[in-house]
Amino acid sequence: MKRTYLIILLIISVVPSYPQSSFWPENETDKSWADYFLGISTDSLEKIILEDQLDTPPSYYKFSVLNLFYYHLDTHREFLIYNLNSEFVEPSVLHADYQYSKILIDNYIKGLLGDQLALIGLDSLAKINSDEYRQKDEAIFLLAQAGRFDYWDYVKDQYINKQNYGMWNTFYFYSQDPRFRNEVLERLIQEAESISSKEVLKVLSKANIVMTIDKSIGIEILKNRFYSTTGNLRLEYFRDLKTVDRDGTLERSIYGILNEPIDSIRKEYLPDPNRIHSYYFSEYLKPEFINFLLEQANTLDHSSVTYMLVSRYLHEYTPAIPDSITTTNDLLNNLYNYVDSVFNYTWLGDLNFSNELKNILTTAKTNLQNGDSLACRVQVQTFQDLVDNVYKDSLNTDARFVTIEGWKFLYWNAQYILDRLPKP
Amino acid sequence: MRIAGKINYPIQQQKPLKENTAAYCFIGEIDLPKTGDGILVVGDECDEEIVVCNSFDPQTINTNNFELLRENVSWQWIDKQGNPQTTNSGSACKLQEWFNCDSTRNGVTYLMSTIGNFSTTPQTIYRILDDTKINVCLDTRDSNNKKWIPHIENIRIPIFSAFCPEQADRCGIYKDFFDATDTAIFANFIKNKNDYDDVIDALDWWWEGPYRNAKNNVYLKNNIRFSEGIITHEYQHFLYYRDSTISYMNSSNGLVSLKTNLEFQRTITQFKCPEDVEKDPFYISVINSKIWQLIHEGVKRGRTIDPITKKDNTEFDCDVAARKTYDDIKKRINVWAKNNGIIQ
Numbered sequence: 001m002k003r004t005y006l007i008i009l010l011i012i013s014v015v016p017s018y019p020q021s022s023f024w025p026e027n028e029t030d031k032s033w034a035d036y037f038l039g040i041s042t043d044s045l046e047k048i049i050l051e052d053q054l055d056t057p058p059s060y061y062k063f064s065v066l067n068l069f070y071y072h073l074d075t076h077r078e079f080l081i082y083n084l085n086s087e088f089v090e091p092s093v094l095h096a097d098y099q100y101s102k103i104l105i106d107n108y109i110k111g112l113l114g115d116q117l118a119l120i121g122l123d124s125l126a127k128i129n130s131d132e133y134r135q136k137d138e139a140i141f142l143l144a145q146a147g148r149f150d151y152w153d154y155v156k157d158q159y160i161n162k163q164n165y166g167m168w169n170t171f172y173f174y175s176q177d178p179r180f181r182n183e184v185l186e187r188l189i190q191e192a193e194s195i196s197s198k199e200v201l202k203v204l205s206k207a208n209i210v211m212t213i214d215k216s217i218g219i220e221i222l223k224n225r226f227y228s229t230t231g232n233l234r235l236e237y238f239r240d241l242k243t244v245d246r247d248g249t250l251e252r253s254i255y256g257i258l259n260e261p262i263d264s265i266r267k268e269y270l271p272d273p274n275r276i277h278s279y280y281f282s283e284y285l286k287p288e289f290i291n292f293l294l295e296q297a298n299t300l301d302h303s304s305v306t307y308m309l310v311s312r313y314l315h316e317y318t319p320a321i322p323d324s325i326t327t328t329n330d331l332l333n334n335l336y337n338y339v340d341s342v343f344n345y346t347w348l349g350d351l352n353f354s355n356e357l358k359n360i361l362t363t364a365k366t367n368l369q370n371g372d373s374l375a376c377r378v379q380v381q382t383f384q385d386l387v388d389n390v391y392k393d394s395l396n397t398d399a400r401f402v403t404i405e406g407w408k409f410l411y412w413n414a415q416y417i418l419d420r421l422p423k424p
Numbered sequence: 425m426r427i428a429g430k431i432n433y434p435i436q437q438q439k440p441l442k443e444n445t446a447a448y449c450f451i452g453e454i455d456l457p458k459t460g461d462g463i464l465v466v467g468d469e470c471d472e473e474i475v476v477c478n479s480f481d482p483q484t485i486n487t488n489n490f491e492l493l494r495e496n497v498s499w500q501w502i503d504k505q506g507n508p509q510t511t512n513s514g515s516a517c518k519l520q521e522w523f524n525c526d527s528t529r530n531g532v533t534y535l536m537s538t539i540g541n542f543s544t545t546p547q548t549i550y551r552i553l554d555d556t557k558i559n560v561c562l563d564t565r566d567s568n569n570k571k572w573i574p575h576i577e578n579i580r581i582p583i584f585s586a587f588c589p590e591q592a593d594r595c596g597i598y599k600d601f602f603d604a605t606d607t608a609i610f611a612n613f614i615k616n617k618n619d620y621d622d623v624i625d626a627l628d629w630w631w632e633g634p635y636r637n638a639k640n641n642v643y644l645k646n647n648i649r650f651s652e653g654i655i656t657h658e659y660q661h662f663l664y665y666r667d668s669t670i671s672y673m674n675s676s677n678g679l680v681s682l683k684t685n686l687e688f689q690r691t692i693t694q695f696k697c698p699e700d701v702e703k704d705p706f707y708i709s710v711i712n713s714k715i716w717q718l719i720h721e722g723v724k725r726g727r728t729i730d731p732i733t734k735k736d737n738t739e740f741d742c743d744v745a746a747r748k749t750y751d752d753i754k755k756r757i758n759v760w761a762k763n764n765g766i767i768q
Binding site: 036144175312 | 535620710712729737744747758
């Protein structure tokens with residue numbers, strides 16, 4: 001092996017090429033090891049590397065190389081490229097461990113300098129016929145960082161069967177190879193499932209790692225925890241899920257409010273009434289949720305904090321302000337649909353009245369499509385006035401009526417459209 | 425030839441140890457009786473008492489071996505000559521400081537293998553393990569091959585963990601609410617409901633954490649921070665580094681190798697007296713090199729490198745750990761805002 005390695009080394013050394021990009025990122029802690037030899041002359045550092053004495057303290061070689069790399073690269077790039085060539089030895093050799101450490105640092109630095117020879121050097125370590133050397137594991141990790149995934153059986157055996165957790169990062173990196181992705185993923189899911197729900201940080205951490213491979217599976221892990229726990233634990237999972245699965249937040253809020261018996265925890269599933277207008281979950285301002293809160297208000301104990309917050313929220317909310325990228329035409333369509341929703345929730349009475357409102361909006365849309373935004377404005381203003389008048393005229397005997405909820409959704413959404421349209 | 429000697433690296437000669445307090449040893453007889461195989465350990469030829477090992481349990485470390493450092497704090501130790509020394513962590517946030525403003529770094533946690541090099545005034549440099557002591561006891565189990573077994577005393581692992589505002593401040597003026605206990609800061613920055621909303625928006629951003637927000641391409645607005653949360657985040661890194669190092673150094677690949685691996689043992693024919701082993705510069709550096717490697721590997725295991733971004737995924741864990749701090753901060757702000765009529 002030693003001879004083969006040297007021959008390859010000599011052949012490639014004839015035409016060295018050093019691309020700029022590194023095969024792996026710098027290890028942050030190495031800088032601090034380089035600092036260990038701060039103030040030592042470069043002559044001394046060179047000597048340690050060149051003289052290669054077996055009685056040199058083992059770490060000195062590494063510290064010297066790192067010091068030259070971090071503090072003297074401008075003057076010692078060539079020195080490092082041409083002199084980091086520690087010779088491979090078989091594991092049976094007495095000083096094998098020391099020699100492997102040197103080969104490791106040689107090729108780590110070469111890889112940072114973008115030298116292809118680094119991969120060959122690390123392969124020699126990865127193929128050491130013994131699993132007693134940590135340098136072998138580190139070489140396999142560096143190779144994985146360079147996109148070389150040639151040691152799967154070893155990696156899997158070490159991590160899974162031999163519980164060598166030093167191989168964790170390597171095992172995780174092998175998920176980048178499609179051949180091993182599913183096996184890594186399955187193992188991570190299994191690990192996540194084995195963690196008690198009480199260890200929230202550990203569950204979130206593992207789910208987050210799963211998400212880096214398959215986001216939906218990571219979210220499923222958290223959702224399972226949410227639905228299988230109670231009390232404060234469930235709340236923890238609810239709050240974290242808000243940051244990764246916003247679309248499911250409303251559903252989980254409703255679930256939490258319906259299933260949480262403890263008032264002080266249940267209230268946490270409600271949106272904060274102090275933050276209605278800046279709240280970034282517009283789902284909480286949709287008719288579905290408002291209707292849910294109205295139903296809850298009828299069943300909740302009136303002395304509970306949850307009830308007080310629900311009442312306050314219902315009193316203070318206004319519909320979500322549309323974002324700037326939604327077109328006026330889409331806003332008109334949404335308002336049209338709101339008429340149906342509001343009617344279905346019986347926040348608006350009389351089908352004829354509902355149709356009358358929708359007809360006005362149809363005309364407004366036609367005006368807008370014809371480029372007549374002034375005429376469109378007139379129609380939307382008519383719509384808003386009609387809603388407002390019927391709401392205010394609640395004492396009449398007419399079948400037409402609009403509740404406060406109906407009024408909020410129709411009046412305010414009409415206003416958001418008016419804000420977009422030019423005034424005459 | 426030992427190059428270490430040539431480069432004037434500060435390996436000091438150890439003073440002969442006057443006592444051996446290794447927990448696993450007992451103070452043996454100075455003149456041991458002849459054993460069955462006729463080998464006599466002659467104690468009175470040595471400056472130091474020979475201690476016969478009576479336990480071969482692996483050496484372990486615990487949380488007491490770790491010390492958390494912030495900027496500009498002093499660090500004391502006794503050097504190899506027995507002299508008290510002091511240095512200062514200085515502006516240690518500067519390690520791998522970020523210079524551009526593409527993204528901001530608010531804190532940092534790292535193994536501090538040298539202390540003093542960030543001080544603005546000239547300081548003596550402390551290098552990790554400078555104040556360890558190697559004590560050896562004599563393993564007499566094989567009377568034909570009696571050997572010295574090391575026990576390392578005073579392993580101190582300094583980890584720097586701090587809030588580092590300099591680069592972030594250079595890239596934008598931050599309003600810092602610290603731990604939200606100073607109501608004067610509230611009064612200064614929160615004049616109305618809009619100001620309150622800005623602060624709570626920022627707080628919600630920090631609660632979700634920079635890791636998740638970066639993934640969702642959500643950026644912090646208003647340059648508001650709560651440095652107590654950042655300190656908690658960094659402290660979690662410290663805990664991860666500490667626990668992974670303890671776990672690794674106490675594992676079958678860890679400190680136990682000092683007692684089982686021939687590389688770290690010396691025979692009584694090589695070194696007659698304990699002080700000869702304990703003060704041998706090469707032996708000291710061999711032992712230290714091993715401990716350096718163990719600490720380095722242990723700290724490294726406190727990280728999880730994302731295969732795609734190549735960044736540390738434990739950043740997320742540390743964000744999660746800081747959430748409790750942000751919850752407490754929110755409570756304080758809300759109490760103040762209610763008392764001052766900004767919210768109901």
